[in-house]
Amino acid sequence: MSSFEHLHLEIPKSDKQRIVIIGGGFGGIQLVKTLQKSNFQIVLLDRHNYHTFQPLLYQVATAGLEPDSIAGALRQLFARHKDFYFRMARVTGIDSERKVIKTLVGELEYDLLVIANGSKTNYFGDKEMYNRTFPMKQIPQALDLRSHMLQNFEQTVLSKEDEEKDRLTNFVIVGGGPTGVEVAGALGELKKHVLPNDYPDIDFDIMKLHLVDAGPRLLAGMSEKSSAKAELYLKDFDVDVRLNTRLVSYDGRDVVLTDGTVIPAKTVIWAAGVTGNIMDGLPKESIGGGRIIVNEFNEVKGLQDVFALGDIAGMYTAQTPKGHPMVAPVAIQQATNLGKNLMRAQKGKSLKPFVYKDKGSMATIGRNRAVVDLPKFHFGGLFAWMVWMFIHLMSIVGFRNRLVILANWVWNYLTYDRGTRLIIRTFVRNKDYKPGDTL
Ligand SMILES: Cc1cc2nc3c(=O)[nH]c(=O)nc-3n(C[C@H](O)[C@H](O)[C@H](O)COP(=O)(O)OP(=O)(O)OC[C@H]3O[C@@H](n4cnc5c(N)ncnc54)[C@H](O)[C@@H]3O)c2cc1C
Incomplete structure (x- = not known):
């Protein structure tokens, strides 16, 4: 008890x-x-004292948005409600x-x-994966991944060993659902347009993105057309898509796949399911x-x-x-x-059973590219990307968040820049602190 x-x-x-x-x-x-x-x-x-807009977590993880703009404070959201109580x-x-x-x-x-x-x-009971890989379900997890990724690049600049540089710049994403695909696309975008400006000392050809999925196609919940398009879009970013492949083990240094491939990687993103x-x-x-x-x-x-x-x-x-x-x-x-x-x-009235109205699904893969499945037809490319942005913008909680996100996206689009490439780790107090010490 x-x-x-x-x-x-x-x-x-x-x-x-x-x-x-x-x-x-x-x-x-x-x-x-x-x-x-x-x-x-x-x-x-x-x-938490906030609502999380999970569909945009991957943008926080890849330094596209700051965390506050995808969260809504629950007390503020319902401040005008009567007979309503929030407790954290x-x-x-x-x-x-x-x-x-x-x-x-x-x-x-x-x-x-x-x-x-x-x-x-869902780690499927694998404690090693829980301890060593990066999940993406909550804001602190997305921020942790952002800082880790940027720290890796800072270390790459300092490192003198090719193998270590490889390990620091390789990313393995496990799970080819919408989260895995969207993270891979965003990392591809970072590699192509953003990171080379920040780290001119790094040759970004060494940064390799691997997307691993146990099934025969990406985005298994979407149409086959959308799966094929998403794979094509990812390959344009040089993402190594490995289907019908599982991760066998990861010791924090090397990923071993079912096809025998060994990938040295300090970053494994776990998007294999919930x-x-x-x-x-x-x-x-x-x-x-x-x-x-x-x-x-x-x-x-x-x-x-x-x-x-x-x-x-x-x-x-x-x-x-x-x-x-x-x-x-x-x-x-x-x-x-x-x-x-x-x-x-x-009021003593009869109840209505739930009937799901499926209005469609979508996923985005870098700038100008998305796939959208509507009940009767599928489309991809620039128009799909604009539909994706509009729907996400309208669904986010809070008018202020909408404005901030729109401003961020316009800025990113026009400048190929992203505003939040900061390494922010948890503050750890120095247990041996003595008055007069430099902080
Ligand atoms: C990375 C990612 C991307 C996604 N992208 C999309 C997308 O593009 N489109 C889409 O439709 N869906 C998407 N989803 C799925 C979607 O976010 C979920 O289906 C949706 O959030 C489910 O809503 P919910 O209210 O059931 O749970 P949630 O929205 O997850 O809310 C659960 C709440 O319960 C709280 N909670 C949990 N445990 C406790 C506890 N023990 N005590 C108190 N509070 C607790 C949590 O803090 C949270 O606020 C995505 C999910 C993830 C993780």
Whole structure:
């Protein structure tokens, strides 16, 4: 038992039913918005005090955007909401019999509980990969990768050994989904247009980008046409795309692939997939396929008054035997439907099952290039890239963020420059500090 479990999260008592929402991600914030005028008390919990716009994390990692512009402070987002409470708290478990959730800062009772805590990087149980590779799921992780990458180039300038230079400038990206493809494209862009100006002492022919995927094609969730185009675009950036290939081992120095290739690399980016953030206290029957099993009303199997939505929710039906894809529109649409259903239920009205409206998917690969799949047709190139930019700009939380991102993109486009190539590592206090020491 953690020492905080006896503590209690103080939220004012109310005559209204209390809905506790775990997670201020795409689903969580959409649910709060949908319930704004409802007759519920809303409590939103998140381990961070901000919402993360994950689709642009790779731009933070590759020094294209500063972290603040892809985050939205949760308190500010809902400052005008009545009967709304935000608490920054990491939820550790659920006690559905007592109708409480457990957090690192105390327990909280709920009348209705919505689990929207998303997914986490899937290392498939491999602790070595967890310890040695770079994930890209949270802002601190993206910033860490940015600093690491830039530190590698600084070291390359200093290094006198060719093998070490190779190791410092090689990048291996594991996973050819949208994240892997977009990171590879952004690194290709850096190599071609940006880094040679910063580091004139480095011959950038030595910087090699490798993208490894176990499947037969990139962007497996998209059309074959888009997969083929994405591969072509990446090859223009000299990205070495290796399909039907897995990473066998990585000791922090050398990557070994299933085809026997050994790549010396200090940077391995793990974009091989995600799995549900399952928390303690859920009955076994509620969990399946790495997610929480829900019905078409987002009700959790085997539990009363508990719902789940977004990445964490496995809505397994005859039409969706593997559940819905783990993408933002699913989380947003489920949150809208659930919010409306909760209000309908309060008024004694019947509930509507969730139906996903798939409006399409897209991925970008460097400047001027993207692939877009709409339900009826696919396209790529410059127009796709403009569609990609427009959709992402309109989806980002906050008007200020939109302006900052637009300004950054215009600047990057016109100047081939990127404004945030800073190495910023965690501040570590000197334990042996004595007054008078130079700081
Ligand atoms: C790099 C990357 C790129 C992506 N690109 C796209 C894209 O281009 N298009 C697209 O549609 N989708 C994309 N996705 C997927 C999309 O981001 C997710 O499908 C979406 O975020 C799911 O929304 P959600 O509300 O379920 O979870 P999330 O948005 O992940 O939100 C979960 C929230 O729960 C919080 N949380 C987690 N655990 C706890 C805990 N124990 N206690 C308290 N709070 C907790 C987290 O801090 C987070 O705020 C991308 C994902 C990644 C990682």
